[in-house]
Amino acid sequence: MYTQALNARDAVAQPLSAEETAKSAAFQARVDDEQRIEPNDWMPEAYRRTLVRQISQHAHSEIVGMLPEGNWITRAPSLKRKAALLAKVQDEGGHGLYLYAAAETLGVSREEVVDQLLSGKAKYSSIFNYPTLTWADIGAIGWLVDGAAIMNQIPLCRCSYGPYARAMIRICKEESFHQRQGYEIMLTLSAGTAEQKALAQDALNRWWWPCLMMFGPPDGESQHSDASTRWKIKRFSNDQLRQKFVDATVPQAHFLGLTPPDPELAFDEASGHWRFGEIDWEEFRQVLAGNGPCNRDRLRVRRKAHADGAWVREAALAFAEKRRARKADAEKQAA
Numbered sequence: 001m002y003t004q005a006l007n008a009r010d011a012v013a014q015p016l017s018a019e020e021t022a023k024s025a026a027f028q029a030r031v032d033d034e035q036r037i038e039p040n041d042w043m044p045e046a047y048r049r050t051l052v053r054q055i056s057q058h059a060h061s062e063i064v065g066m067l068p069e070g071n072w073i074t075r076a077p078s079l080k081r082k083a084a085l086l087a088k089v090q091d092e093g094g095h096g097l098y099l100y101a102a103a104e105t106l107g108v109s110r111e112e113v114v115d116q117l118l119s120g121k122a123k124y125s126s127i128f129n130y131p132t133l134t135w136a137d138i139g140a141i142g143w144l145v146d147g148a149a150i151m152n153q154i155p156l157c158r159c160s161y162g163p164y165a166r167a168m169i170r171i172c173k174e175e176s177f178h179q180r181q182g183y184e185i186m187l188t189l190s191a192g193t194a195e196q197k198a199l200a201q202d203a204l205n206r207w208w209w210p211c212l213m214m215f216g217p218p219d220g221e222s223q224h225s226d227a228s229t230r231w232k233i234k235r236f237s238n239d240q241l242r243q244k245f246v247d248a249t250v251p252q253a254h255f256l257g258l259t260p261p262d263p264e265l266a267f268d269e270a271s272g273h274w275r276f277g278e279i280d281w282e283e284f285r286q287v288l289a290g291n292g293p294c295n296r297d298r299l300r301v302r303r304k305a306h307a308d309g310a311w312v313r314e315a316a317l318a319f320a321e322k323r324r325a326r327k328a329d330a331e332k333q334a335a
């Protein structure tokens with residue numbers, strides 16, 4: 001999962017020197033030509049900063065995204081469900097690692113970006129601040145949250161920055177498995193007892209609107225999208241992606257015999273799109289500001305996991321130091 005169009009506030013162009021202007025023009029020409037920008041290539045500072053923020057926020061979202069679902073691993077209803085959920089949660093951890101590695105190619109350290117998450121300075125996707133109350137939530141997350149992530153991430157496979165684009169190719173393949181396992185849980189519940197179907201409907205009711213918020217603020221309010229679009233980091237606007245998601249998902253809900261919780265949802269024959277009601281942007285702002293149902297709990301759990309892992313980092317460093325010293329000794333004796 002999950003970039004969220006948490007657009008960069010400080011990616012504002014600074015005045016450039018003549019040399020930088022020329023480099024900048026050459027850079028833009030390469031981007032326009034669909035060439036990939038690689039770590040050692042010259043890039044505008046604002047491009048680098050925008051990518052560091054976007055990729056690190058994306059990595060944080062993967063890692064925090066493990067928490068709501070990890071919560072259900074011990075309570076999965078069968079061995080098969082447990083194995084699939086375990087694999088999915090491990091995939092999300094792997095996505096976080098590829099993305100932290102991609103961010104490091106831009107000159108930031110892992111420690112720095114992790115510290116920004118733990119100190120509450122960095123954002124992650126708002127969706128993970130909602131609780132997973134029943135098993136049906138695991139189905140709804142796979143179907144809707146991973147489904148929304150796929151909409152967002154498929155265009156990122158063509159992002160101008162090579163390491164990010166390549167990481168996204170593998171991530172998208174795994175996300176599509178996540179989406180299917182979630183939808184299959186929803187299919188099973190919807191075809192089950194009245195009580196199971198009610199659980200599935202309740203999960204859809206609670207996850208639908210927060211999933212629409214995952215695409216970020218409406219285009220009119222979205223800052224700095226212009227630069228991201230010009231640099232070919234972003235290929236579609238927030239509203240375009242949200243519409244694609246709604247168009248793809250409403251028929252899937254109907255196939256399950258479920259109803260998205262929006263009385264204004266209606267198919268518009270003329271445009272071929274599903275029209276939907278107003279999103280509660282105040283709720284979105286509150287969740288991003290740290291006041292969602294689970295924000296504090298998510299950070300508390302992450303901080304504890306980081307502190308509990310300190311001995312692993314210390315042991316790895318001590319081992320690396322021991323190997324370095326042994327190698328230096330061996331080289332000295334050989335000389």
Ligand SMILES: [Fe+2]
Binds near residue numbers: 002062091092171175
């Ligand atoms: Fe993921």
Ligand SMILES: [Fe+2]
Binds near residue numbers: 092174175
């Ligand atoms: Fe996923």
